[in-house]
Amino acid sequence: MATERVEAMSAVSFSKRGRRLAPPEIARLMDLALETPGLLSLAAGFTDTESLPVDSFAEIVRRVTRRDGPPEYLQYGSNQGRSGLREAIAERLAQYDGGTPDAFDPDRAVVTNGSQQALQLASDVLCDAGDIVLVERPTYFVYLDVLRGLGVEPRSIPSDPESGRLDPEAFARMLTEMRDAGDHRRIKALYLISYFSNPASRSPEVDEKEELASVLQEAGLTIPVIEDAAYRELYYESAPAASSILSLEGFAKFPKLYLGTCTKPFATGLKVGYGYCSDEEWLRRILYLKGAHDFGTANLNQAVVEEALVSGAFERHLETIRPIYHRKMRALNEGLVESGLRELGWSWTVPAGGMYLWLRAPGEMETGFDSEFCRTCLEKGVLYVPGELCYGDRPERSFVRLSFGVLSEESLREAAQRFAEAARSLAA
Numbered sequence: 001m002a003t004e005r006v007e008a009m010s011a012v013s014f015s016k017r018g019r020r021l022a023p024p025e026i027a028r029l030m031d032l033a034l035e036t037p038g039l040l041s042l043a044a045g046f047t048d049t050e051s052l053p054v055d056s057f058a059e060i061v062r063r064v065t066r067r068d069g070p071p072e073y074l075q076y077g078s079n080q081g082r083s084g085l086r087e088a089i090a091e092r093l094a095q096y097d098g099g100t101p102d103a104f105d106p107d108r109a110v111v112t113n114g115s116q117q118a119l120q121l122a123s124d125v126l127c128d129a130g131d132i133v134l135v136e137r138p139t140y141f142v143y144l145d146v147l148r149g150l151g152v153e154p155r156s157i158p159s160d161p162e163s164g165r166l167d168p169e170a171f172a173r174m175l176t177e178m179r180d181a182g183d184h185r186r187i188k189a190l191y192l193i194s195y196f197s198n199p200a201s202r203s204p205e206v207d208e209k210e211e212l213a214s215v216l217q218e219a220g221l222t223i224p225v226i227e228d229a230a231y232r233e234l235y236y237e238s239a240p241a242a243s244s245i246l247s248l249e250g251f252a253k254f255p256k257l258y259l260g261t262c263t264k265p266f267a268t269g270l271k272v273g274y275g276y277c278s279d280e281e282w283l284r285r286i287l288y289l290k291g292a293h294d295f296g297t298a299n300l301n302q303a304v305v306e307e308a309l310v311s312g313a314f315e316r317h318l319e320t321i322r323p324i325y326h327r328k329m330r331a332l333n334e335g336l337v338e339s340g341l342r343e344l345g346w347s348w349t350v351p352a353g354g355m356y357l358w359l360r361a362p363g364e365m366e367t368g369f370d371s372e373f374c375r376t377c378l379e380k381g382v383l384y385v386p387g388e389l390c391y392g393d394r395p396e397r398s399f400v401r402l403s404f405g406v407l408s409e410e411s412l413r414e415a416a417q418r419f420a421e422a423a424r425s426l427a428a
Helices: 002-010 016-020 025-035 054-065 083-097 114-126 141-149 168-180 206-218 280-293 299-311 313-338 372-380 409-427
Strands: 109-112 132-135 153-156 187-193 225-228 256-261 273-277 356-360 399-403
Touching: 016 141, 025 141, 054 299, 054 313, 083 109, 083 256, 083 273, 083 299, 109 114, 109 280, 114 141, 114 187, 114 225, 114 256, 114 273, 114 280, 132 141, 141 153, 168 206, 187 206, 273 280, 299 313, 313 356, 313 409, 372 409
Parallel strands: 132 153, 132 187, 187 225, 225 256
Antiparallel strands: 109 273, 256 273, 356 399
16 A cells, blocks of 8 residues: 555646647757758758858957956846846847937846746746747747647738738638637737747838738737847848837837847847846746746856957857858759759748748648658758648648758758759659
8 A cells, every 4th residue: 555655646747738748849840850861951050160250259358357357257146137248239220210319218128048038938938838929921830839838829910821921801800800700809919020030030110010000900819929130140141120129109009028148149148138128027937937937147148248248249149140041042042943942843032131031841741850852851851840830829830941051052052952852753
C-alpha cells in the first residue's frame, strides 16, 4: 500500500496550459536541419553571420566598461528597461513616424528579451483560453504557436489571394457572422505585421491600415492592436512610407502596442527588443508579468544596444547590411528564375525589404511537411517553411517561405537550383 501511494503521488499533474503545449514548429524545422547532412536550409530566419558587427561590438563594450563610476551594467537593471535605452527608442520612433523628438514618451516603452517576449507578455495579459485573436493571412507562424499554447484561437482576416491586401468587404461580413454567432465577445486583439512581413514580405499602405481600423470601428470593436515591426528598418533602398498605428488617425481610439527589435538589425545574439504601449493599464499588466518572469532584460545587453544607438553605430551597421540583404535576395530570386521555376508555374513577388520570399506552387500542389514535394526537397538537400503553418485557420497548402538571411550568395544559388530540381521532378 505504501509503495502504491508513493507511486501515485510522484506522477506529474500538468495544468491545462501545460497539457496544451506542443513542440513548436520552429523546433521541428531546426531538427530537420541538424539531422540532414549537407542540407541547405532556407527555413530558419537567421541573420547574416559574416556581417555581424564584431569590431563595433568590441569597441562598444570597451567604451561601456571604461566609463567612470561603478559597473552598474553588470548589476540587475530595472524591470521596464534602462531609461537611456528607452529614450533612444522613443527618439527613433519619432524619426520614423514624424513629429518632434519628444513626440513619444520613454515611459510608454518596455525593453524585453527580444520582441518575441513582448508579444508573449502582451497576449498573456489579454487573453484567456477560448478567446480569439485576429491575424493576417498569412502571418508569423511562431506567434500562432504562442496563441495555441495559451488556448487562444487565431482567426484569419480575409485578404485578396493575389495581392495579399485586406478585403474590407469580406472582413466586415466575417465580423457580422461572428457577431451573429456570439463569437465577437471572444475577440481580444488584432495582430498586424506592417513592414516586410514574415512570411509574405508585404508592407501595407496607409489606406489599407485605415480601412482595417474603419471596419473594426463600424463593427463596434475598439480592441487592442499589436503591430509587429521587426523588419521595418531592413529595407533595401527606401524606407516604407506608411506610418505605424501609433500615428494613424484611424487607430487613435484603439489601445496600441508597437513591437520592435534592437538586435535583428544589429546583433541577434543580444536579444533586446521592445514594446511601446499607448494604454497605461495594458503596459502596467505587461510589466507585472515581466517582473514575474525575469526581473528585467539583461542589463549588459541593454547597455551595449543603448551605446550602439546613441553613438550612431546602430545606424552605420544598418547602412552596411541593407545592401547585403538586397544582394542575397537577388541571388535567391535570380537562382529560382534562372532554374526555370516560373516556367513550372510557380509565382512570387520580389520584395523591397526583409528576409523572405513567399512562393506559391502551381495548381493544387501541396507543400506541407508530409507532402511529396517536401520529401523531395529534403532528398535534394534543401529545406523551407511550409506555408500552411502561417495561417490562423483555413490553411493554404500550396505556399512556401524561403529565408535568405544566413546562407552565402553562392549557397543561395545552389539552394535555389535544388529547390527547382525538386519542383521539376514532380512536374515531369
